[in-house]
Amino acid sequence: MRIGELAEATGTTTKALRFYEEAGLLPSPDRTGTGYRDYPPEIISRLAFIRRSQSAGLTLAQIRGILQIRDGGQAPCEHVQELLRARLSDLDRQIAELKELRGTVAQLQADATTLEPARCDPASVCRYL
Amino acid sequence: MRIGELAEATGTTTKALRFYEEAGLLPSPDRTGTGYRDYPPEIISRLAFIRRSQSAGLTLAQIRGILQIRDGGQAPCEHVQELLRARLSDLDRQIAELKELRGTVAQLQADATTLEPARCDPASVCRYL
DNA sequence: CTTGACCTTCCCCTGCACTGGAAGGTCCAA
DNA sequence: TTGGACCTTCCAGTGCAGGGGAAGGTCAAG
Missing domain, CATH: 1.20.5 (Single alpha-helices involved in coiled-coils or other helix-helix interfaces)
Structure with missing residues (x-):
């Protein structure tokens, strides 16, 4: 899915999604032949996690820490x-x-x-x- | 008095004093022949007011507002x-x-x-x- | 073939209250 | 006369979580 669709599906903005990628919260997605970001559907639950964490008052840096542990194959x-x-x-x-x-x-x-x-x-x- | 003395007398820093001047909370003081700021003693009570206001949680913008009313000759x-x-x-x-x-x-x-x-x-x- | 909605990267801006540092001038005591 | 402590201006950065907008490429419909 494209970045605009993902933004709409998760109630955020394309700006924020690119920012999360830059900040290391989202992996760099595949690109289409013309350079458009192409997200897999699973990314939605990752964004849902980010939003849950934010509403618990965690900072993006803390959320990134959790995600890195999970991405490293461990349970955080x-x-x-x-x-x-x-x-x-x-x-x-x-x-x-x-x-x-x-x-x-x-x-x-x-x-x-x-x-x-x-x-x-x-x-x-x-x-x- | 010089800026360093004033900073020490009021428990702040020379950086903060210049910043307050720039932000419109302190009037531009006289200068000595060589360009040093030369504050009158009364400035201390103004700084005391600023600190009291800050400890009440007012922002510098709000404090500036109060000071401007006072400096305009009115009671704020x-x-x-x-x-x-x-x-x-x-x-x-x-x-x-x-x-x-x-x-x-x-x-x-x-x-x-x-x-x-x-x-x-x-x-x-x-x-x- | 063009229009409009989408996408890309890039850089700067926001609010808050300062702080750090560079480059240079001044003051006073030894 | 020299050294250190003071002063000057100016520019940049801090932390937080993005937002604004420019300049340009792409896609689908009419």
């Missing part, structure tokens, strides 16, 4: 487990950071709506921050 | 209130998104540690994702 199970563990603790950290920031901003915002401007000092720009 | 109170409101709801949205993602990833990770590899289909790369 343990590597995937490790990535998921790391991703989870990273998410916990991010959420905690954002919650703390939310607390700070909420306080600033509360002050800003209840306190009177109270003679802002122009030199310090704004007393609400 | 209302604008700041609006920015904080927007920032707060944006944080709430981000936190909700991350929590949802966390739920997904936690489920994937739980499956990955409890389920046996169970004949992964190499064509779909990894059954855990």
Whole structure:
């Protein structure tokens, strides 16, 4: 199948497909006599995997790592487990950071709506921050 | 004061100070006879404001907006209130998104540690994702 | 035979907040 | 006078995941 068909079948763009190839996530496909990329149907499930991985918040570099293990003939199970563990603790950290920031901003915002401007000092720009 | 002193006094770098000037957050300072930037001491409180704003999660573009209002002779109170409101709801949205993602990833990770590899289909790369 | 949709490679652009480094000028102490 | 620490400008790159668009080749229908 041609690149446009594949893009439509997988809900992505031809730009992204060429980019994935360049980035080592997709193998270089065969070419037709006139140089058009000619993909085998199996490539669709590979792209489905890429999309599932992305929606789990993995980066393309991490996904490439998994694919390389699989392409090397191994099962990437343990590597995937490790990535998921790391991703989870990273998410916990991010959420905690954002919650703390939310607390700070909420306080600033509360002050800003209840306190009177109270003679802002122009030199310090704004007393609400 | 020279740029290096100012950088040290405010805990930033000379690179960042020149960048802020270029980005319109700092006014162009006077120059010495040989072209060195020569900052007045008041600039320190402006930089303190920039740092406070950054730690509240505002972007440099937003901070520039506030500074421009102040430099135009107005008090930026209302604008700041609006920015904080927007920032707060944006944080709430981000936190909700991350929590949802966390739920997904936690489920994937739980499956990955409890389920046996169970004949992964190499064509779909990894059954855990 | 031409039109329009598709394909190719190529390079630059996006947002964010800087950082690194090169090439050259200046200041101060030994 | 020399050396090192400072300063200047300018250009390029970082990470992330592509997007935009130019210049040109190809395919099928009318």
